Each structure stands twice: as C-alpha cells, then as structure tokens.
Amino acid sequence: MALLEVRDLHVGIEDCEILRGLDLTVNAGEVHAIMGPNGSGKSTLSRVISGKPGYQVSAGQILFKDEDLLAMEADERAAKGVFLAFQYPVEIPGVTTMNFLRAALNAQRKARAQMEFSTPDFMKRVREVAKSLNIPQGMLKRGLNVGYSGGEKKRNEILQMALFEPSLCILDEIDSGLDIDALRIVAGGINALRSPERAMIVITHYRRLLDHIVPDVVHVMSKGQVRKSGGKELALELEARGYAQFEDAA
C-alpha cells in the first residue's frame, strides 16, 4: 500500500484548470522531488493535498493511508499526519511561537485521542529540537515568525515538522530565500527526519537543494501533469537542458 496515491487529479481555481490529470505515488520511506517551471502547478498540488480551501477538484482522487483525503478538513489531515512546510510562513503577532506550537500539537493529539503533553515534557521536547536546528530560546518567546529572518522562518517550519512527527512532509520551496549556511542547517534538519515510516515531497526549482537532500525519485511537472519521473540523475539532466523539452512533450 502506498502512503500517498494521487490519481488523475484535476483541480481548478476560478474557472482556470491548473492540475490536468496528475498521477503520483509516494511510498513510506521515500523522498520525492518535484521540479518544474513557474506555473506548472507544484504549489497548487501541495495546497490541494494539505486541504487549502478555494480549489475546485473536478476529477480524480487522493488516497492517504488508503483513506480519502479530499473528504477531510485540513485540520483532520494534519492530525492524520500531513504536514506542509510553507514557502511563505505567516506572522501571528501576540501569539508566541512556544504557545503556537503547544496549541497546535495538543490540537493534533486531541484529534488522535492521545493525551496532551504536560508542560515540562513539552518544553523539554521543544528545547531539544530547537537546539538541533540552532534556534535560540529567545526566538520561541517572540510572536510567531514576527521579525524572523527568512532563514529563521524556514527553520521554524522544520522545528514544527520535527515536533509534530508527521508521516507525509511536503516542503514547498523550503530553499527559497536561504543562504548557504541556512540551507545546510535546514537540509540537515530535514535529513534527520528521514525514516522508513515517513515520506517527503520536496518541491524546488533548483538542483542545489537536492545536493543536500538526496531524493529517491525526481518528477518533472509541467502544465499540471507529471511529465517524467526518474532517479536523482534526472535533476542533473534538467539543469543541463532546462524544462523546455518537457513542455513540448505536452
């Protein structure tokens, strides 16, 4: 059984079809990279899987652990183990990162009928993870992402990913706006979370990220479909020859 199975997915927004019959199968333990030009539908795919409102699914299905993902609200999907690391994480003034993390983690645990973490256990866990990502304690006491640098925001996404222990991680351009050092830290955090039970979908424009997070499968997306899939060497080929060849194939 695949962890995630996307079949013939057609999705539009305001009468404009963005995904046009997309198929994708991701097994537990695998890391998939999705590459493709701007407007090919990569980010739309990540939002539809995670349940952002406003998209119309006209055909196809998404199965996650053999369940119909499209029938669930976004918070249910989160509790089932779907995590999206945002390209542009939002700022929430007045809500400290620590409080946000606790509210979110406890909401997920409640939805799964698990005990909420005690405050000391929770704090201890957050501190451990934060340390491994070079996140200073002071940052956790500030408003969520308020005044964070681009790199800090992305590290905060990985912090949440580590804390929530999702089974499917979708990383939407996690490398955008990162300098070399920040990229190394973020990639290190992601690699540390690779496990046989967990799958990742890494969306990126650049091969550079895939030097740090080595994928098992690379997909090339164009005009709302997966045009070609292959091993990690496909990323090198793309860099040498560009996306144009795949668009022509459409």
Place this chain on the structure above:
Amino acid sequence: MVAVPETVERVRRIDVDQYRYGFETLIESDKAPKGLSEDTVRFISAKKNEPAWMLEWRLEAYRRWLTMTEPTWARVNYPKIDYQDIYYYAAPKPKKTLSSIDEIDPEILKTYEKLGIPLREVAILEGVEPPPGGEPSANRKIAVDAVFDSVSVATTFQKELKAAGVIFMPISEAIREHPELVQKYLGTVVPTSDNYFATLNSAVFSDGSFVYVPPGVRCPMELSTYFRINERNTGQFERTLIIADKGSYVSYLEGCTAPQRDENQLHAAVVELVTLDDAEIKYSTVQNWYPGNSEGKGGIYNFVTKRGDCRGRNSKISWTQVETGSAITWKYPSCILRGDNSSGEFYSIAISNGFQQVDSGTKMIHLGKNTSSRIISKGIAAGKSQNTYRGLVSAHRKATGARNYTACDSLLIGDKCGAHTVPYVEAKNFSATFEHEATTSKISEDVLFYCIQRGLSQEEAVGLVVNGFAKDVLQKLPMEFAVEAQKLISISLEGSVG
C-alpha cells in the same frame, strides 16, 4: 487576502446564538409600576428608605431629564426607546433585611453559581479559607457585591474589609450609613446634568456599589461587582461611586450578564471614580450583556457613563475593559486629569459580532501640569457588526507638559462588518505632546490556513489570532479576569464553549 466565504459563514453561524448566560431565574419580584414619572422616582426612593436630600437630588435630575433629548451623534442605530414601557425598579421577593449570605434566596445563589461567581465567602484560587487566626491572604481573594436587577443581594468579606477601614457596600446602604461621604462625592464627577442617560440614571438608579478607601490604605483584596438583569422589560440603572483617599489603592472588577430575550432592555449605568493625592484606582470591566440573537433581535442597550477624576496630585486612574456583549454599546470611560502629575489609562478590547453595534472609547482631559495619559484600543468586528472607536484627548491652556499616547487597532473578520476610528484631539497648550497611531487589518485566509494546517480547528485558529491581537490589553487585566476574558473572546467569536 480576505477570509473566504466558508470562514465568514462559519464565524457568523456560531456566534451570538451561543450566549451561555442566557438563562432566566424564575423568581418572584417586587416591581415599581411600569413607566417613568415623579411617582416612580418617589417609589424608588421610598423603597430604599432614602433621606430627603437624596429624593430631592433625584427629582431635580428627573425634571432636568424631561428637558433633554436623546443624543444622536454616536454611530449606532436603534428604534426609538419608549421610556414609559420600562420597569424602573425590580427586586427579588421576599425582600427582608438579610443578616448573612445564608438568607439569600437559594434561586439567586444558584444563578450566581451558574455564572461562576463566588458569592460564598471562599478564596478564589485555593478554594479554602485561611486558618483561624491566620493572616488573611490578600491576593487570593475577591470581595463580591452582587446586584440582581435593581438591588444588591450580597456583599462578601465585609468583616475583613472593615478591619482595613475599607467601606464596600451597596450604594443604597451607603446613602443611609455614610451620607456625609455620599453627599460630598456623588455627582461631582458625572453631574446630574451631564448627559441624557446619566441624568436618567441620577433620577432612577436603584443600586450599585460604593467604595471608600481611607488614606494610606492599600485595599487588601480585589473588589468586584457582578450585575445581572433578570426581569423582563426592566431597565437596570446602577450607580457606582469609588473614592480612593490620599495615598490609597484599590482594584475593582465589574462583570455583567443578562438572560436571552427577544425584546431589547435598557442599561444606563453611571460610574464615578475619585482619586485624591497619590491615590490609584484600577477599574476593570468584563461586559457580557446579552448581545441579541443572530438576526439582531433582542439584546441589551448599554448606555453607560463612566468617568474618573484624578483630583489629587500624582493620582492615577486606569480603566480596562473587555466589551463583548450588548446589542448596542455606548460607553466612554474617561479621565479628568486635574491634579498635577496625575495620569490616566484606558485599555480596551471591544468585540462585535452578529448585528452588534459598538461605539466606545475614552476621553482624556488634561487640566493639571505634567499630566499623562495612555490609550490602547483593540476593536474586533465580525458578522454584520459595526465597531467604532471614538476618543477625545484634550489639553487645557494651563496643562503644561501634557502627554498622551494613543494606539487604536482594528481587526476585521469577514467583509460585512465595519471598523471606524474617530479621534478628536484638542491641544490648547503648546507644550502638549500627543501621539496617535491607528491600524486596521483583516484576518487573512493565509493566516487561518496556516493555523489549520498545523491541526487547529477554524474556530481555534480565529480565537488564537484574536487573542494575540488583543494581548496587550489582556495583560492589563487582573489574572482571574484575564483567563475569563480570554475564554470569552473565543466564545463570542467561536461559540465553542470551553
């Protein structure tokens, strides 16, 4: 990006219909005949066994009220109020003199229990009395005065307060027992001629709380009044007078609820605060009168005059309010900064949902030298509500060195509500420094989706964002109230009873 229709619809649906204080207590009551006349005023005065001077004071107010017209400058719309279709006095029956809390009608005690108000003399946080002969642990207790319709039904911790020299009692009793204090201060901050609703209140007020803190005393516990309107077609007109004598300090909390009814009910209260030299009053309100149903039917008309007079040097008055209830709120807790170096503060969270209309703010009147004031207002509008901040900051000719800082932030949820900011600034002294900042924002769909993707429900997400927005003001509330207010904010926007 504006919240998508689903969000707006959801917030709309779950809002005001879930008012959880909307129950009614079935109890016999003793009422004045319906309508307003000199006889009504005399009836109320007689019920309270008032001295002649008090009756005269009321009648003078009543006669003046007859010559006044209802103000129309606020941004609120409501059908004309028929002042003859209201009961001006209702008291739970039987009304005999109570010597202890055990004699209160158990139905009323049950009501306050349902409201979560500790009428029994218990320590709030620990739930235990101090050991006999032990130090009363001041910061764990709140003395409560409970006002049910027109009368005060219980005041707790009387003995301990008395030992400290603090007078905390229903104002109807204070008129009889401490006439010299009442006569000296009543109507000196909000004169009987002040405004239409304050004048009406002066004529027909039936009860409320009276506090006097003697010189140099720091009141050993928080004082609190809970107001409850229960009777149908009844107006509530409470009057509160708090005097902090030289070098004293008191923190006072006020909470209010009412049953759910189809017809509108009038609430026209007056609160007067006086601080003498070096004294401080901190006054906190959580206003949660019934806001009306989701179609805008019913709800309390809340026309309130609250004003503090920093009469002495270095004195301070701080207003904190969380306004979530009422169909209409018309309320401007203000400070007259008369004493040199005196300071005033106004911290406000005003939430409107459904068809609620809020027109609230403050006035900071700088009269003395080197006076300072600070205004932090957070307006949150959802549903089809209208939320207005209206404020005045003024410096008198002689108010050398007056300083004010104002920050008004509005948050909109959905696109059918409105937020408005109407600041008036008058500086007649060149040395005055007034700063004003205002922002308006919306809860964006991106922010909500981010929270929901992390496992929070839509309702939890809205509650979290709004509480974050209001945090600066929530921090100003006493701890017990802050927790309650935080819940209330979530409830009034979400309906998820916590």
